[in-house]
Amino acid sequence: MNQHATQHQNIGFISRRQCYIIACLADGYTPEQIGGQIGLSESAVQQSLERMMRKQGVQHSFELISWAYQNGFLR
Incomplete structure (x- = not known):
């Protein structure tokens, strides 16, 4: 798991995968690189980020x- 991700597993607001995506983004990875790590397309990662940003305002x-x-x- 990413160095910044904590042990949270779908606690309330975000899933473990979403937490991983944010942690990778914090480490400087692009959506394309993140998608390659977790088996998603760049657009799927970008859509996930957009949904999370909308949800959090x-x-x-x-x-x-x-x-x-x-x-x-994250920590």
Whole structure:
């Protein structure tokens, strides 16, 4: 698992896979690279990120990463 991801498994707001996607993004991976790691297309990763950003009411991926740290999904 990514170095920033905690042991949360689908706690309330995001799934383990979503947590992994955010953690990889925080580490500087692109959606294409993330998709290659987990067997999804770049567009599927991008759609997942967009859904998570909409759900959390943020407009930018760095805000989503910040939200994940603040709420204990990343450390």
